[in-house]
Amino acid sequence: MMIMRLYALLLLLAFASLQLLCFAADVDEVFYDSFEESFDGRWIVSDKDDYKGVWKHSKSEGHDDYGLLVSEMAKKYAIVKELDEAVNLKEGTTVLQFETRLQSGLECGGAYLKYLRPQDAGWKPNEFDNESPYSIIGEYIEHHLKYPPSVPSDKLTHVFTAILKPDNEVSILVDGEEKKKASFLSAEDFEPPLIPSKTIPDPDDKKPEDWDERAKIPDPDAVKPEDWDEDAHMEIEDEEAVKPEGWLDEEPEEIDDPEATKPEDWDDEEDGEWEAPKIENPKCETAPGCGEWKRPMKRNPAYKGKWSPPLIDNPSYKGIWKPQEIPNPNYFELEKPDFDPIAAIGIEIWTMQDGILFDNILIAKNDKVAESYRETTWKPKFEVEKEKQKAEDEAADSARLADFQRKVFDVLYKVADIPFLSKYKHQILDLIEHAETQPNLTIGVLVSIVVIILTIFFKLIFGGKKQPIVEKKPEVAETSNGEGSSGEKAEEAEKEEAAAAPRRRRRDN
Secondary structure, X not given: OHHHHHHHHHHHHHHHHHHHHHHHHHXXXXXXXOXXXXXXXXXXXXXXXXXXXXXXXXXXXXOOOEEEEEOOOOEEEEEEEEEEEEEOOXXXXXXXXXXXXXXXXXXXXXXXXXXEOOHHHOOOHHHOOOOOOEOOOOOOOOOEEOOOXXXXXXXXXXXEEEEEOOOOEEEEEEOOEEEEEEEOOOOOOEEOOOOOOOEEEOXXXXXXXXXXXXXXXXXXXXXXXXXXXXXXXXXXXXXOOOOOOOOEOXXXXXXXXOOOOOOXXXXXXXXXXXXXXXXXOHHHOOOOOEOOOOOOEEEOOOOOOOOOOOEEEOOOOOOOOOXXXXXXXXXXXXXXXXXXXXXXXXXXXXXXXXXXXXXXXXXXXXXXXXXXXXXXXXXXXXXHHHHHHHHHHHHHHHHHHHXXXXXXXXXXXXXXXXXXXXXXXXXXXXXXXXXXXXHHHHHHHHHHHHHHHHHHHHHHHHHOOOOOOHHHOHHHHHOOOOOOOHHHHHHHHHXXXXXXXOOOOOXXX
16 A cells, blocks of 8 residues: 555656646747748738738748748848737846748848837837837947857758847857857947947047147158159160061051952941951061051169158157047946847848748747757758758769869870870870779879870980880890891881770760
């Protein structure tokens, strides 16, 4: 009996713990929309005339997962979702998270959310626009995070997270990885800072008339040198230049096209006197030049330009004037940012592209909730998309490589036909055909052919025709049976070897 009571107590505790965990999860998750159901009736599309973009309930490409889709190009979009209860940003941790996918890539557009103040701040859901008041604002002016993290611009699904902590710290995560950490109260992190400067420049302070801000001044004692010629030209004719021999002074550079004829429908009264089009004078092609010869210009060694006195330190220099600082009448101190609560979530963008998909919008009071959603809703999709993207990139790289190799092989077949490489043609063709069956050897084949060409080049430049050492072997020279000299036998052997070699195919271009 005792064992049964203990067992019943354990069951009761377990059930109570489960209820407690469920209750905690419900408390931590303030708002979540997976868009598995249509947004109609839940989100309100702005009625403003500027916002004609059509929102659609659509699947993410390659998934059964639905989202909120920007469906048209070059449109303004505005849509808002009122929360059942406003979220207090002054208490505890607040986590803001959403997914977005640029299914057409990023060219010119945006993909961001706005967290709005209560409607008593002066806005209506059906009139939501770019003037609707945000929550994260000081005296209702925008404070921008300095040096925000860059965001991916590919076509994969990405998740963005902002964690607002009670110690005034904010962390920005991209795909679950922290990219930026800042303090709301630090002037180093936000512009303008949430806490105003203690002092400001005195608006009534004026710069004195005798205040000299010039650090350098022309030397008043400097005198222009007597040999300084300000009228000298930068360039002069080269008197040493000589007209090239064969220059055709009497021939114009262009002549009338002798094959041109006046069009039949040409009307001299309406179209004017017809003139034949000009062509380059064929006589000038073989001559060093045509027309009047003029000496070329060269830099004038006497040219110095306009003289100006050198600069010296200004003895009256006082520095750059600034108004004096006075106490800032608007200065105040903060222990915490004075954020208004979040009463709604809005998306208001002007984009030149379509295919932007929003999904899994979350507001929570615990970053573990956001982490859980990243693991269960975002990561599986991202991994599938990443593998698909990797396969597509590899296929594209292979196609580019194959195209490059094809062009290389076309060039190599032409190289094999160069006359001075005829002695090595069979060797080059062997290398090419071997590389075609094993494309990964392309670079090695290129190197081998370059080595062959350089070897022949250096032989021609430095070695001339190499003497046939093989024919001078003693055993060949001493053999004499009336069948010809050793040189003749070697020549016949070469011919037989050439005749026995298989004919290589030529690649048609």
